[in-house]
Amino acid sequence: MEKLQKGLTFLLEKYAPGKSAVLKSREAVELDGVEIPLLPWRCQRRFTELRDLVRQGRLEDVSVIRVSHIAHRSTPVSAILRRELDICAFLLDSPAKVEYKAWGGDTVCNMVATLENGVVCTIEAAATLPPSATVIDKHEIIARRGVACDRAVDTQVPLQSVYVFTEDGEEAYTDTDYELYGLSEEDAAVVRQAFLAAVDAEYAKTLCTAAEALGRADI
Numbered sequence: 678m679e680k681l682q683k684g685l686t687f688l689l690e691k692y693a694p695g696k697s698a699v700l701k702s703r704e705a706v707e708l709d710g711v712e713i714p715l716l717p718w719r720c721q722r723r724f725t726e727l728r729d730l731v732r733q734g735r736l737e738d739v740s741v742i743r744v745s746h747i748a749h750r751s752t753p754v755s756a757i758l759r760r761e762l763d764i765c766a767f768l769l770d771s772p773a774k775v776e777y778k779a780w781g782g783d784t785v786c787n788m789v790a791t792l793e794n795g796v797v798c799t800i801e802a803a804a805t806l807p808p809s810a811t812v813i814d815k816h817e818i819i820a821r822r823g824v825a826c827d828r829a830v831d832t833q834v835p836l837q838s839v840y841v842f843t844e845d846g847e848e849a850y851t852d853t854d855y856e857l858y859g860l861s862e863e864d865a866a867v868v869r870q871a872f873l874a875a876v877d878a879e880y881a882k883t884l885c886t887a888a889e890a891l892g893r894a895d896i
Contacts, residue, residue, distance in 0.1 A: 684857045684868040689875060698875040706871040713874045713881045714888035717866040718760055719767050723827040727818060728768050730825050738821035745801040746814040754786050757802040758896045762790060763887060765798040775895040811835060
């Protein structure tokens with residue numbers, strides 16, 4: 678958390694002198710003694726770009742969102758479902774309602790949800806990867822006219838920007854934020870959202886509303 682707090686302090690000092698914020702965890706930031714929930718995936722570039730495709734009318738009459746997410750064994754499946762349900766709601770600016778869940782033990786779950794605008798969301802979640810593996814997720818929006826996905830065509834795992842092959846094995850590097858160099862995409866999203874919440878009271882209220890909706894959902 679120290680590295681993330683350092684990045685948040687840097688952004689506040691650069692763009693909002695006099696503002697302060699303290700990251701309590703990856704899920705909450707404290708502003709003037711009040712904890713604001715964080716939904717950091719909403720600040721990941723791939724999801725904001727998908728959302729813009731819908732809002733700009735590039736995808737016409739969206740009917741389905743298909744999601745798959747395979748995480749580490751230590752990750753609660755409920756946390757995966759919570760994340761993905763909120764991503765679906767965020768992409769189309771429409772509240773989500775869980776319709777059906779099918780569990781396969783404690784590590785696998787398939788969920789069907791509907792958005793208030795009628796779009797159907799199918800979510801396949803699993804917590805089966807070893808700690809050293811890269812988390813695999815994929816989000817696809819299907820419309821009457823057009824299909825959009827956050828992964829390159831025909832890829833099964835997330836691609837990195839730079840690969841280095843050494844005698845000790847393969848190493849990969851991807852930097853997605855020019856001001857938060859060295860942070861992963863997920864960590865940079867936490868810092869960016871905490872910053873937005875600190876400088877924009879309406880944005881902070883939006884996060885609180887979205888988190889409350891997730892709390893009421895049958896996850």
